[in-house]
Amino acid sequence: MNVETGKLGTPKLGEARHPAISTQAIIAQDKVKAPGWVASESYAFLGDEDIDTHRYTSAEYQAREFERLWTRTWQFACREEHIPEVGDYHVYDIGTSSFIITRVADNDIRAYYNACLHRGTKLRASGTEGSATQFKCMFHGWSWNIDGTNKDIPCPWDFPHIDAAKMSLPEASVELLGGFVWINMDYDAPTLREYLGPEALAHIEAWRLEDRYIACHVSKPIPANWKLNMEAFMEAYHVPDTHPQVSPTNADQNSQYDVYGAHVDRFISTLGVVSPTKEGLYSEQDVLDQFTVGDASIVTDKPIVPEGERARQVMADMFRTGFEKAANADLSNISDSEILDCFSYTIFPNTFLFPGISLPMVYRFRPNPRDHRESIYEVLFMRPKPNDGSAYVTAEAVHLTADQSFKEAAGMDAGFGGILDQDTDNLRMQQEGIEASAKHGLTLANYQEIRVRHFEQTVDRYMSLDAKVPDWKNMPRR
Numbered sequence: 392m393n394v395e396t397g398k399l400g401t402p403k404l405g406e407a408r409h410p411a412i413s414t415q416a417i418i419a420q421d422k423v424k425a426p427g428w429v430a431s432e433s434y435a436f437l438g439d440e441d442i443d444t445h446r447y448t449s450a451e452y453q454a455r456e457f458e459r460l461w462t463r464t465w466q467f468a469c470r471e472e473h474i475p476e477v478g479d480y481h482v483y484d485i486g487t488s489s490f491i492i493t494r495v496a497d498n499d500i501r502a503y504y505n506a507c508l509h510r511g512t513k514l515r516a517s518g519t520e521g522s523a524t525q526f527k528c529m530f531h532g533w534s535w536n537i538d539g540t541n542k543d544i545p546c547p548w549d550f551p552h553i554d555a556a557k558m559s560l561p562e563a564s565v566e567l568l569g570g571f572v573w574i575n576m577d578y579d580a581p582t583l584r585e586y587l588g589p590e591a592l593a594h595i596e597a598w599r600l601e602d603r604y605i606a607c608h609v610s611k612p613i614p615a616n617w618k619l620n621m622e623a624f625m626e627a628y629h630v631p632d633t634h635p636q637v638s639p640t641n642a643d644q645n646s647q648y649d650v651y652g653a654h655v656d657r658f659i660s661t662l663g664v665v666s667p668t669k670e671g672l673y674s675e676q677d678v679l680d681q682f683t684v685g686d687a688s689i690v691t692d693k694p695i696v697p698e699g700e701r702a703r704q705v706m707a708d709m710f711r712t713g714f715e716k717a718a719n720a721d722l723s724n725i726s727d728s729e730i731l732d733c734f735s736y737t738i739f740p741n742t743f744l745f746p747g748i749s750l751p752m753v754y755r756f757r758p759n760p761r762d763h764r765e766s767i768y769e770v771l772f773m774r775p776k777p778n779d780g781s782a783y784v785t786a787e788a789v790h791l792t793a794d795q796s797f798k799e800a801a802g803m804d805a806g807f808g809g810i811l812d813q814d815t816d817n818l819r820m821q822q823e824g825i826e827a828s829a830k831h832g833l834t835l836a837n838y839q840e841i842r843v844r845h846f847e848q849t850v851d852r853y854m855s856l857d858a859k860v861p862d863w864k865n866m867p868r869r
């Protein structure tokens with residue numbers, strides 16, 4: 392007997408789907424047709440073992456993650472617009488590691504280890520950015536040029552044992568993609584493009600996220616391990632119970648899930664379509680009237696859905712016009728699905744990219760190196776740059792405290808802030824529940840929770856490797 396369906400014979404494990412209309416069938420009815428990266432599927436069954444919860448509850452496990460996982464993976468450190476001019480820098484921290492991301496020339500961005508080569512003092516404080524002509528240590532005044540070469544060592548007569556020409560700041564690898572600056576501490580790592588694989592790379596290149604800018608940036612400490620924090624955003628299975636206000640307009644439990652190699656996975660969750668859990672309860676007009684996702688300012692008045700038309704189509708048309716006007720951008724080549732739907736991609740280990748227009752987010756999750764039960768969650772909204780070249784302002788990060796609502800952050804849509812509050816309110820209860828449980832494993836759905844399994848399998852892959860802690864003696868130097 393098939394354990395998923397209770398039926399004899401078919402389907403095989405991982406092949407069962409919600410009986411409601413599929414994501415692809417919903418999208419296929421749209422007027423402005425979806426591109427190949429939307430209109431395709433790439434699910435794989437990856438097993439059905441429980442996920443051992445030690446990974447969420449152990450400080451020692453998190454310490455090993457820093458040696459094995461974070462030192463080998465590509466991470467989004469900042470956006471290029473954070474450092475537009477030569478000499479601009481932005482400090483990126485991961486765990487206790489810290490990097491000064493610096494634009495050295497128009498096409499040359501470097502990531503220096505943020506520590507003095509004398510007695511180790513940080514050269515720039517965490518969380519800072521600015522413009523520099525040199526990086527000078529506050530303690531005894533050793534200094535470096537912005538190209539990382541040593542500039543000055545006070546009292547050189549007292550350091551006959553060192554060669555200043557060999558005292559350049561050590562660097563992590565840097566690659567640029569989609570307007571993001573990515574860094575990797577491992578010189579032996581695959582390139583970013585190899586790491587993503589050809590299929591996921593083609594998706595990312597199609598989005599042209601380099602043509603977006605940061606319209607809103609919010610960070611908040613969350614009382615849960617960073618991996619639980621990530622996993623809260625990997626499926627739409629939770630939508631009917633956690634976000635009941637969304638279900639009238641979100642095809643949640645018939646969303647689509649895909650995996651691409653080891654480091655990328657996604658879901659597509661269509662909007663303007665009623666949840667299968669609310670089937671028959673709402674007319675197409677009700678669906679339109681209840682729509683609250685996305686940027687409320689775009690929706691000024693909600694029209695009548697013509698007889699025989701789908702609320703989804705009316706919304707796509709309305710959003711296209713509204714976003715074109717609001718962003719002064721030409722969206723005529725963008726499909727209805729891209730305008731409307733929620734596309735959530737994870738780039739391992741800690742970045743989510745949402746290339747849609749109505750939900751244009753980037754999420755980043757980082758562990759608190761001093762508390763494995765806390766993580767920092769960041770949400771950025773990336774709007775299209777004005778197509779007439781007019782100015783845009785890169786939003787500065789708003790840092791919420793643990794007890795503030797996402798709704799309080801300037802620039803955050805109140806409806807969306809409420810959804811994030813619902814997601815993160817679950818996390819304290821989940822962290823504490825896992826610690827309280829007699830069951831030391833998470834049981835996952837084969838389809839709807841495939842991203843959680845895929846993510847944790849890649850965590851396992853890195854955790855099975857030896858520790859690899861950067862050591863400047865063995866690093867290639869300029």
Ligand code: FES
Pocket residue numbers: 507508509510511512528529530531532533
């Ligand atoms: S620690 Fe930096 S100059 Fe001494």
Ligand SMILES: [Fe+2]
Pocket residue numbers: 623624629630633634810814
């Ligand atoms: Fe959610």
